[in-house]
Amino acid sequence: MALELLIGAIKAVVVLLLVLNIAAILLWFERKGSALMQDRIGANRANIFGIGKRLGMPNLGLINTLMADALKLFTKEDFIPDGADKFVHGLAPFLALFPVLVTFAVIPFGDTVTIMGHRIDLQAANLDVGALYILATIGIGVYGIALAGWSSNNRWSLLGGTRATAQMISYELAMGLAIVSIVVTYGTLDLQGICRAQGGVWFGFLPKWGILLQPVAFLMLMTAGMAESKRVPFDLPEGESELIAGYYVEYSGSKQAVFMLTDFAEVVLVSALATTFFFGGWQVPYLYHDGFHFPWGSMIALPNVAVAILGVVAFILKVLLFCWLQIVIRWTLPRFRYDQLMRLGWKGLLPLGLANVAVTAVIVVLAGA
Amino acid sequence: MPLWLFIFLGALSVISALGVVIQRNPVHSLLALIVTLMTIGVLFIGLGAVTVGFLQVIVYVGAILVLFLFVIWLLNLQSTPMDSGHLALKLLGALGAAALVAELFAFFVQTPLAPPAAKVASDYGSVLQLSNSLFSDYLIAFEVTSVLLLAAVVGAVALARRAPAEPESERAEPRAARSEGW
Numbered sequence: 001m002a003l004e005l006l007i008g009a010i011k012a013v014v015v016l017l018l019v020l021n022i023a024a025i026l027l028w029f030e031r032k033g034s035a036l037m038q039d040r041i042g043a044n045r046a047n048i049f050g051i052g053k054r055l056g057m058p059n060l061g062l063i064n065t066l067m068a069d070a071l072k073l074f075t076k077e078d079f080i081p082d083g084a085d086k087f088v089h090g091l092a093p094f095l096a097l098f099p100v101l102v103t104f105a106v107i108p109f110g111d112t113v114t115i116m117g118h119r120i121d122l123q124a125a126n127l128d129v130g131a132l133y134i135l136a137t138i139g140i141g142v143y144g145i146a147l148a149g150w151s152s153n154n155r156w157s158l159l160g161g162t163r164a165t166a167q168m169i170s171y172e173l174a175m176g177l178a179i180v181s182i183v184v185t186y187g188t189l190d191l192q193g194i195c196r197a198q199g200g201v202w203f204g205f206l207p208k209w210g211i212l213l214q215p216v217a218f219l220m221l222m223t224a225g226m227a228e229s230k231r232v233p234f235d236l237p238e239g240e241s242e243l244i245a246g247y248y249v250e251y252s253g254s255k256q257a258v259f260m261l262t263d264f265a266e267v268v269l270v271s272a273l274a275t276t277f278f279f280g281g282w283q284v285p286y287l288y289h290d291g292f293h294f295p296w297g298s299m300i301a302l303p304n305v306a307v308a309i310l311g312v313v314a315f316i317l318k319v320l321l322f323c324w325l326q327i328v329i330r331w332t333l334p335r336f337r338y339d340q341l342m343r344l345g346w347k348g349l350l351p352l353g354l355a356n357v358a359v360t361a362v363i364v365v366l367a368g369a
Numbered sequence: 370m371p372l373w374l375f376i377f378l379g380a381l382s383v384i385s386a387l388g389v390v391i392q393r394n395p396v397h398s399l400l401a402l403i404v405t406l407m408t409i410g411v412l413f414i415g416l417g418a419v420t421v422g423f424l425q426v427i428v429y430v431g432a433i434l435v436l437f438l439f440v441i442w443l444l445n446l447q448s449t450p451m452d453s454g455h456l457a458l459k460l461l462g463a464l465g466a467a468a469l470v471a472e473l474f475a476f477f478v479q480t481p482l483a484p485p486a487a488k489v490a491s492d493y494g495s496v497l498q499l500s501n502s503l504f505s506d507y508l509i510a511f512e513v514t515s516v517l518l519l520a521a522v523v524g525a526v527a528l529a530r531r532a533p534a535e536p537e538s539e540r541a542e543p544r545a546a547r548s549e550g551w
Contacts, residue, residue, distance in 0.1 A: 085394075085396070088396065088397075088400070128419070128495065128496075129419055129420060129423055129496060132420065132423040132424070132427070132496075133423060135423075135427050135431070136423050136426040136427045136430075136431060138431075139426070139427050139430060139431020139432065140426070140430055140431060142431070142435055143403065143435075143438075146435070146438055147396070147400075150396060150438075150442065151396075158442070162439075162442065165435060165438070165439070169432070169435055172431070189496060
């Protein structure tokens with residue numbers, strides 16, 4: 001019993017650290033990557049002791065973004081505006097971050113491994129109703145943003161908070177419908193089960209990934225996910241030109257850093273969901289329990305532990321790939337207008353999602369009959 | 370579910386329910402209501418009704434209370450102290466409350482504190498079991514309820530649509546579109 005608890009705690013900490021580290025690296029990647037895309041140099045100041053220069057390397061700005069920025073943000077004055085609701089103002093950033101972080105509990109990052117007779121599921125919480133849990137936590141995520149906008153006693157904040165709430169609720173539906181069509185396809189709400197069902201190949205060479213069964217749902221999940229994370233082209237709640245920074249304009253120091261972290265954690269979350277539902281999660285093409293079985297007939301035998309580690313690495317690589325995709329999209333597209341955003345959500349994605357679920361259901365019933 | 374956890378969650382939900390009524394600020398009341406509904410959801414999950422528990426959180430916390438928040442914002446409710454009303458109203462209110470407490474007490478006395486353990490199926494509360502009963506035993510009630518909800522949504526859209534006389538301009542779009550969702 002104590003061992004089970006210990007294993008559970010270790011898994012929870014590993015998942016949390018994984019997410020926070022990827023989020024921090026994304027912060028650096030976004031600054032330096034956007035600079036690359038825009039032909040700038042980007043973050044390059046804090047060159048402590050000139051180590052990089054002495055070794056003949058370019059200054060990559062890693063120290064800036066990962067250490068100097070973090071130190072600065074967490075030592076800055078925490079300013080609470082006059083007339084703000086102090087309690088809610090302090091609570092809001094954590095209400096925003098918490099639901100995003102707990103969502104990762106049900107996302108499987110590897111297959112079941114057996115170490116010294118213990119079967120360990122590489123998933124922080126093995127829920128039968130994982131998909132429902134994800135919908136619930138995404139639904140709660142609205143409050144942090146909404147209350148941040150309200151509690152700041154600032155019109156720009158309130159406008160940003162209202163926009164964010166309306167936007168997140170609208171796109172939650174599209175996201176939910178995308179998840180529903182995947183659930184109908186695989187007949188389970190268990191995320192580990194969905195990953196398992198994506199193992200194996202069709203026609204001897206094509207990996208059985210969800211994207212081939214549900215391409216429309218994948219596009220919907222990515223679009224709705226980007227809208228949920230409130231990033232360009234859906235960053236109207238922050239709209240610098242009209243709202244300065246929207247719902248977090250009155251936040252400074254560590255609380256503002258928490259909002260920033262939430263943004264990046266949401267990017268990681270959307271990537272993890274896309275990976276789990278549509279790209280096989282931890283599945284590596286042609287890799288089975290005993291090793292690789294290539295379509296041309298050859299085989300490489302691997303021990304069980306190596307297969308599990310390959311799975312975890314594959315999951316992280318896939319997640320990073322989707323994070324990269326979202327950052328590239330962010331720095332490529334201009335911002336929508338608010339009515340365009342609402343029209344896309346309610347008149348585009350919602351009917352499309354309903355049609356997708358209906359068609360999926362009919363096909364599943366016909367295939368089962 | 371261990372007894373101490375049940376007592377803790379039950380106490381939390383009752384205290385936050387009191388908070389909903391006692392708070393002056395409507396947004397603080399709303400926060401207390403969120404805590405109440407979340408703990409009730411967790412209680413459902415702990416008592417084996419996993420699906421109902423998650424649906425409680427998704428529907429009430431994730432959707433309905435956000436609507437409440439919007440209403441509080443749009444009506445710009447303030448936490449002004451209200452004058453407490455006529456003496457007759459106060460008396461009537463006290464009488465009503467006393468009657469309600471007496472009624473609840475009467476029921477409470479009749480109920481055995483330790484009811485005989487009911488036999489529960491092993492898949493009790495699972496999605497499969499819930500949907501089986503919804504789509505077989507209670508199909509007609511379920512479908513009639515969904516029609517009722519749909520009628521309410523259509524009615525709300527019709528009411529919202531009638532108000533602006535201006536032509537279908539870009540400005541009218543988001544408001545009309547948003548009300549469809551509710």
